[in-house]
Amino acid sequence: MGFAAPMKFRTSALDITTRLFWCTKLVVLICLFTPPAFAEASKVNLQLKWHHQFQFAGYYAAQAKGFYKDAGLDVNIIEGGPGKPALDAVLNGSVQYGISDADVLMAHMHGKPVVAMAAIFQHSPFIIISREDSNIHRLADLMGKSVMMKHDLSAVQFDAMMLKAGLDPTSVRFVTHTGQLDDLINRKVDAMAAYATNEPYRLRARGVEPAIISTIDYDVDFYGDTLFTSRREIETHPERADAFLKATLRGWRYAFDNPEEIANLILQLPGVKQSGATQESLLAEAKSMRPLVMPDIVDMGHMNTERWSHIAQLLVRLKLAPDSYEPRKFIYHYATTPNTLNTRWIAFGVAATLLCVMLVILWNVQMRRQVRMRTEALHAEIARREQTEAYLKISSRMARVGSWVLSLPEKTLYWSEEVLDIHECPPEFAPTLDSALAFYPEEWRSRIVQALEECLQKGDSFDEELPILTCKDKLLWIRIIGQAVYDLHGNITRIEGAIQDISAQKVAESRIQHLAFYDSLTSLPNRQLFIDRLEHTLAYSARTSKSGAVLFIDLDNFKTLNDTMGHDLGDMLLQQVAMRIAGCLRESDTVARFGGDEFVVLLHELSGNHQEAAAQARLVSEKILISFAHPFQFSGYEHHTSASIGVTLFDQQPTTVDEILKRADLAMYQSKAAGRNVIRFFDPEMQALIADRVEMEEDLRNGLRNDEFFLCYQPQVDNQGRLLGAEALLRWRNPKRGMIPPSTFIPLAEDSGLIVSVGNWVMYAACKQLVLWAQQPLTSSLTLAVNVSAKQLRQMDFVDQIVEVLNVTGANPKRLKLELTESLMVNNIEDVIAKMTELKNIGVGFSIDDFGIGYSSLSYLKLLPLDQLKIDQSFVRDVLTDPNDAVIARTIIALGKSLNLQVIAEGVETLSQREFLDNYGCDAYQGYLFSKPVPADEFERDVVQTFEHF
Known part of the structure; x- marks a missing residue:
């Protein structure tokens, strides 16, 4: 009992002392950290x-955790969006x-007074994204496709990628960016x-697997x-800029250390939940940001002048900025001017220090308690950091990245x-420098040595x-x-950094x-690479007296192999052809495949003498033709083929890649026309003919629009001399060229595809x-024969077209024939029979025109719903003088009789020819x-009246 009172007294005294201590401490803190009344928090x-999204997590963290407030700032965070560029708002x-x-x-x-303070993303997060099932995995796959693009630096980075890949950005169809993934999901854009x-x-959350093209893949x-x-x-506010930057970077470090807390904070911001964001999606965003921001490897917000200069050079190459630019006064450096606000605080704090002296004893009482609490917190922080370092080591091993430090001046080296x-x-x-x-291989070593020296x-x-x-x-790598x-x-004092194994990335780039x-x-060069090499060769020829040549090689009858034996054998043939052509060339020459069965050869450094260069090019061309003389073997199947080669020469005279390729192509077609398996050099006269052909093709199009065509009619009579009908024959009267014969414009219409129209x-x-x-009455019973081209008949809706015309x-x-x-019978005979039967x-x-000069299979012929065979005029012309033609004519008549078909002979010009054919039953x-073929009015006036007397 004797000790109870003193113990109670000491406890009460300590309690009072503690309360007094905390009150005094509060006064001191208010004195030290409350600015004078005139120094309110700076509003920015x-x-x-x-x-709002995790992309801006650091700014929310700095605001929510009071880092801005501690720096004396009242920060208002404003959302951006379409039509609200932050650049305009700052300016x-x-x-x-x-x-x-x-x-x-x-x-x-461009002269705008802006300053870069910190780069949050060390690597660009910009990507081109598409659906995996769209088969778009590289920039070249975007040719002719639609790409939704913002009109900002996204477009600049895309143009830079295309430039690096050697592609033309205009080959892509750009669509204004709506920000809606639905446009991609629903295939409104590619x-x-x-x-x-x-x-x-x-995209994955919507059940669509994405395909990604990254800027990093294209450097x-x-x-x-x-x-x-x-x-x-x-x-004007250097101390405010310093305070804002430091508080911001502090916020970013906190955000990456506490992603769950900041994700929950972001979910409370206006409009975030309504956008469909969840804690899971925000944490996924935070995870994907880490390798781009690299918070564990480089200082938060790190920037350097050299990299900004590299970006500037790329903008200059894209012609988006002026030349000769140096990013001076662009990168922010911490201010060195005195902080007047802190000066006031320190001055005010000096006065408060006098009060602290009176409270030293009370402060010491609390010191032990503070030391204990801080020691416990320190142990917890050490444990947390050890766990973080363990996770970081696992991540580093998985990413194949580690750290290194070069300490100075001893130049001792540490490797993780x-x-x-x-x-x-x-x-x-134990590594040394x-x-x-x-x-590093000797040829690369100088680069890293120079980089280290410039850093030192x-x-x-x-x-x-x-x-x-x-x-x-x-x-x-x-x-x-x-x-x-x-x-x-x-x-x-040292150089520190990181090393990452990027071998897999290099393999992918390759x-x-x-x-x-x-x-x-x-595996031959394609058109793009060939054109690039041809441009270099042209530049070389312009500087020297050397010539060069381009050989355009086209396989003869390649389509027949594909159609009869399948595309697999066709591909095998192309592979063997590529090897044979390459085997005929020098190492400095180039052979490329342009597509299909077209190969193009570039011969480099030929003689400066035109005749000698032509002889050298011919020698190589002949070697290629000779190499084709041996049959190609495909796992038990042997195939013979040849090639048509067109050659054009070039020297130091100015010319273009397109012109050279056009000349070689024209020469190749001249080779085809000469019978195939031959070599032809470019002929300027041939170019003139081709130019005239192109002009005539345009005239043909205009002729259809301007009603320049008309029909003539040649009568068809029976063996009694009675008029049966006529054949409609097309004629063209052009205002500039006059009457153009069908033998000129019909093949042109076939080649150009206009024959259908x-x-x-x-x-x-x-x-x-x-x-x-x-x-x-005189013409009501006549029939009219109309020629149908192969391309017409192959139209899917050919039958519907004829029916529509009749309707x-x-x-x-029944009056239309x-x-x-015969050539129509070669391919897809089942389709031909089906269409003929329907009509x-x-x-x-139906009548088979020019019978006997083409290809006819009797097995197919008996299946066709025919009414008539027409003997070609080439047999009728010499039927009296050429025994072979006579036999053919008799055979066709006999064949027609056996198949119960009518037989008509065209090109009958003499009575003797008619009598011969009549004797055999034509x-x-x-x-x-x-x-002769005559216009409709003349046919009705003269021809019909004439045959009426028979």
């Missing part, structure tokens, strides 16, 4: 580049700070510009999400376990991709980055390059004539003996 505005003064991309640099290059941090996740790596301000803000593993060195290996440099002397950071030979003599570290006096420049079937016109005109004849004109189908050539059922008749005749 920060505009984001887009809507017009409505906000002090903004987030944008490298377009800040572009603005500075691809879209996106961010690697969230769009792939959102286009801009800084991303750059924090920037105006030169006015730096000059991951770097030792990349170099395939034993754990006990010399032994580390020895891993100037403090320049470096980022290089180099090959190494490991301790086990394995060739790898690594990416090595390094930066200088300074002491308080501004002296460089594969992409091979796909872009080489033919996948033959011409054939439709003829069918309408013929059926209209049948309707007119049906209205007159529109009102012509009697379609004349088909036959409504009354249309049923009808057509030719100049009866009448």
